[in-house]
């Protein structure tokens with residue numbers, strides 16, 4: 204097989220020479236095409252919806268999650284997705300637009316999800332991220348905290364944490380922080 | 388080949404550790420012949436006994452032959468993927484299966500059978516769809532052989548292997564050997580992903596299945612197949628007797644058969660049978676055991692030559708061998724040229740003729756019928772403009788009004804569009820639109836443009 208590979212390398216050099224000579228034409232960008240592909244393969248459950256402020260700009264959209272089980276059941280949570288032209292080499296930027304009480308989401312809306320940062324790989328797709336976000340509401344995770352107080356509550360007093368979640372979702376105050384009402 | 392392979396030089400006596408079973412094969416492996424490339428030929432013990440990890444898609448008619456041939460050609464580590472279970476109708480040609488295996492996984496039974504008969508070979512079965520496996524899985528193989536009956540599956544694996552190629556990693560490069568048969572005809576071809584003409588480049592070698600217009604099925608069926616298609620496409624969707632059609636469930640096929648039969652009676656059409664129903668619904672292509680054997684033999688010889696460098700293989704200069712036994716016998720081996728505008732292995736957008744006065748809906752429907760596209764559920768965007776997305780639902784609703792608009796209202800002549808379709812695997816289509824006629828803009832405010 205070595206022989207074939209060296210032929211391949213030779214061919215690649217020639218192709219690069221062509222590209223340098225300016226023979227390539229402007230085309231639909233790879234990032235756009237990849238996002239289009241990811242979107243056309245999305246299989247959203249009834250608990251999640253997308254919304255595109257501008258359908259012609261698919262690199263920017265909102266996602267709403269309405270968990271139908273777990274501690275966050277009954278809430279409606281909004282996220283924004285901003286995707287760069289470097290996608291899929293770079294993960295999308297995902298933020299929660301509400302101030303919520305969650306161990307893995309801070310008060311500014313930053314989200315702690317491994318595949319949004321350290322474990323992102325180009326083979327992953329938008330669906331993986333969306334599934335991951337939904338999972339955060341089913342299984343908030345105390346070992347990877349962005350809101351340390353919430354994480355500490357979850358670790359030390361699960362029942363108390365649950366009560367805090369309910370009250371924060373209703374727009375209440377938890378430890379001097381007033382949260383946004385997110386109930387449907 | 389009418390002459391046996393002649394090897395030059397002295398034929399070595401087999402070492403005592405080697406079974407006499409492999410003696411002839413080993414002679415071919417250890418001795419270079421007049422066509423052997425001395426740059427890459429390796430006659431060492433290790434090269435002779437440690438053949439590469441190879442993956443076989445399909446354990447059906449071709450797959451059974453391929454597995455048997457590979458094992459008998461000295462390949463030691465083989466994986467086989469097939470999601471099908473054994474049907475009694477397979478037993479006439481899929482010789483690794485017995486009556487008692489009916490209902491079992493093809494991949495598992497085939498692997499066990501060959502392992503039992505050929506000592507020292509390890510075959511790992513995967514009872515799943517090829518699409519269920521990820522890139523990491525495919526990275527472990529050095530060669531891939533397809534014995535599939537589905538174009539969709541072939542395109543998927545083709546685009547996956549093209550996508551794997553990484554110039555910094557020679558191991559990412561996996562030759563693809565593809566065999567296919569239809570009745571007395573068949574072909575075997577070798578693809579060096581990104582280097583030579585790929586399955587996508589050669590898609591026009593497969594004519595799309597002739598589809599009957601829906602209106603014919605709905606209003607004026609003339610053949611038993613029309614009645615079956617009607618039951619399959621329309622009656623099923625309307626009545627939904629079961630949540631999801633399973634082509635392998637006799638109860639489902641029986642339901643379709645009875646519907647088709649009643650419809651045929653209504654239109655005085657004869658010839659609707661249970662097996663015809665099964666054939667139409669599953670798109671069964673008639674298989675002839677000997678054609679499978681010929682094509683599988685050719686595929687496995689190429690695998691052996693690529694793996695051992697013992698002789699030049701199909702793939703470089705010539706890459707496609709067609710075989711026809713329809714009218715006496717005819718074979719032809721040629722070079723199918725790589726297409727620079729291949730949507731999978733080429734960089735450039737492909738030209739697509741389109742009448743700008745079609746509505747977007749009509750254009751999308753035409754994509755399904757074109758031999759160069761054959762798309763089922765395409766989503767379409769131009770740079771900075773979303774024409775129509777099938778998913779997610781919100782985007783579908785937002786872009787659905789475009790379906791009524793004319794193509795010329797949405798894009799300009801020469802514009803590029805990106806087309807994605809879940810059936811395509813990891814690669815997408817880019818088309819450069821070429822308008823075939825002048826665009827007539829709809830009248831607005833009483834002014835025609």
Ligand SMILES: [Zn+2]
Pocket residue numbers: 584585586587588589726729730731732733
């Ligand atoms: Zn190609």
